Amino acid sequence: MRETLSLTVNGDLIETSAPTHYTLLETLRYILGLTGSKQGCDKGDCGACTVLLDGEAILSCILPVQEAAGRSVVTVEGLAGGPRPSPLQDALDLTGGAQCGFCTPGILCSATQLLAGNGSPTRDEIEHALSGNLCRCTGYTKIFEAVELAAAACRSGRTAGEVLAARAEGG
């Protein structure tokens, strides 16, 4: 049994049909071809499937797709909003916070929500915001650094790379 539904994905209004038991993650990955959001456990334990639903980070693997009908979904593919990576994506790349990269899409979505509401998050706030996203590679250190770097870049209106270069020069 399939059902048609419409939802906004990365800014586009999309009309699609999905089996009624599909989750948002399955719809994104297997129907819409947006494979950036990952499936690590399929039961709400790991956070790899995190996307933004009306701006809020949620686990798409346990959200029945009907519940996203009429709402706005942003996935990792939509975070940049243009040809250049977002400051957060750029910062994560510069610090090497994506090793295997499998947790990365979810981390980016959770951190994007954090930065949208808090331009100068503390370490504690970052740890808290990412506590639903398991990363098996990094020990989180370089991910924390990236979020801080992105916040600094946004505050100063510079790129993450410029912030790092300025720091290296002691500025």
Place this chain on the structure above:
Amino acid sequence: MHPDELNALQRAAADDPGIAGFPGPDGLRVLGRRNRKPEGLRKNTGAEAYTDDLALPGMLHAKLLRSPHPHAQIVSIDTQHATRIVGVHAVITGEDLPTKYGIIPWTRDEQALAVDKVRYVGDAVACVAAVDEDTANAALEAIEVEYEVLPFYLEPEQALTAEAAAVPIHGPKREGRNGNVTKHVELEFGPVDDLMAAADVVVEGDYYFHGTTHAPIEPHCAIGHVDADGLLTVWSSTQVPHYLQRELARVLGLDVARVRVVQPAVGGAFGGKSEPFDLEFCVALLALRTGRPVKLLYTREELFYSHRGRHPMRMWYRVGASRDGKLKAVDARSLLDGGAYASFGLVTTYYSGQLLTAPYELESYRFDSTRVYTNKPPCGPKRGHGSVQPRFAFEISLDKLAAELGLDPIELRRRNFMGTGRTVNEFRVQSNGFLECLEAVERASGWKEKHRKLPYGRGVGVAGSCYISGTNYPIYPNDMPQAAVQVQVERSGRVSVLHGASEIGQGSDATMAAIAAEELGVPLGYVRVLSADTDIVPVDLGAYSSRETLMVGNACVSACRQVAERVRGSVGSALGIPPERVRLAGGWAFDAEEPTRDDRRLPIAAAFQIAEAEHGTLGAIGHYNTPKEGVHGEYRGGTIGASPAYSFTAHVAEVEVDPETGFVDVKTIWVAHDCGKALNPMLVEAQMEGSAYMGFAEAIFEHQVMKRGNPEGGLHDAPSLLDYRIPTSRDCPEFVSLIVESADPEGPYGAKEAGEGPLHPSLPAIANAIWDAVGVRMDALPFTPDRVWRALRDHSARSA
């Protein structure tokens, strides 16, 4: 060259931080810097494709039926009903894939689908390909398997009994032996008994490592596809494409040259994807049978059963020393719980003894290790293969020794530093930065102000370790190169690096790209990397035993230098200078003696064009093989554990223990690691942090454990990422990375491994810190609150 092209190249060179600047003191411009990874932005924008992100037209989905019994005879399997379900395309069972396989050629004991008997809960017995996963799952329900249950053994001690030997998990290799023993190794170096008897002080201990699994965030996935020509392609989340290709061909009865293995991006592996698995054989056969592409994605639960994680190990250690703390004799006995199949077990058994002998000078050493089959998910190699457990036992022993002798534990380690030369088991060590590692953690942690000086409940502990940078011998015996890299240099300035190393998040693609950019003088953005596709790249053995930077790196240097030599020759003739004076760097080919003279330099692309005109299309294959002469002892087993170069690590951990609850809060781990030369410090730190994290996780949180008794014996106790607790962002200590460089003559630019060594000291350093904090010795893992609390209670009962 058109001026626009030229300008574009120079702009790219100027934008590239690794190129525009002056070389560092080591003369390197690209290497040694925190360069971005070539695939980094793909990973950060969701563009990177992992195996489950691939979909082929007409693709079917496969599912495995797994055994509910830990040990049982298969009486019959009836697949008729399943086959008749609409949407089911094929059902296969053990009879369809009877050939045994295994990563170690001498211990092939697995079948893709069980034939005759199942050996653990989760052993696969049948596989279905259907139009979608739901239909495949429905078909699994319709398969009828009749089992005759057998006695099962969840503990190695149990498997060693005479009753168990009568109904062994695997038939004995020789008449009269207990089939449940996989491997026994006993080696002695020097007169252990005499020196132990003469030692001034002897510490003894009974240690236990509990067993942990890899839990990469990406579940295993494979896709099989057969084209109209009958050529088989398997895409898989593997870290050993070459070995997989060989085993697929052998088991399926195909010509190796007609099998292609492609490794897409892998979402973490840690050793858990370093041998062939049931799913890869099944998708291949199902694709051959149905003529359709077939995908199989493990569920998270299946990962916990496929396992191949770190062996539970019971270890008895006696360590004897003189009054001044010099190590006289080490006597180790270990019992390894192997689970149901051999996996890498033969090597694990050797590693449990062979890898312990540096960085210290041991006057004598004996180990006796036995690996035993049990009816549990098979154990195998996890990051720090076979050596994390003995290191735990040994480094705690050293701490006890220091306490007994009234010596500072760092000082005790210093006194026993071996330097370079031969280990007691005759491995050749050519570089050793362990002393610098000790010094770095001592200073950074404020050790002198903290050890034995912090208030009750707070403490610091130290531990050291050594690891290999690849093994001198490949898994199947042959004299061919262990690694090879093909470099193509195109007239636009673009350089392609084709290599077989498996990028699993550690940065092998980034490392090869940076080496090529360094050697050929092009901006990093001009290098493309193509890796791990057996149809395209030269053979490499894969991402295991920390071999890639050293071996593939050396091969890459060799390939690049062959091309660079031709370019320098042609440019030398064009500029009228000897080729030795031509340098390739920063997007230019220039006269090293007059680098700023415009008439003595050429844009690098123009240099490539001159060379191409003279020599034909530019490219070369470089290879690397390990040294075999004089690098290990000539005794039986002396080759196992021998490596071209050894890395060294020291940790200090600081903990806070709550005596009321037994909760251990690890505050900080200082990690100093001797990686020879940090080709990219960002990647080296990333490996150090990730390793220390994983060791910390095993010490405090994780436990791969099976339920006991009937009827649920052999069932995994916690097969989910919620119940098998791995640390979240709120659980981790602060990791402080301190890079130490002691260039090794065998490594590219001196580089050694960094991906596994820095895991080892985490566990004993935390144990030693707990002792400093509250005075109890935690000789058995994990350090969960209940266990620490009980240890505290027993301790106070004893001292009362």
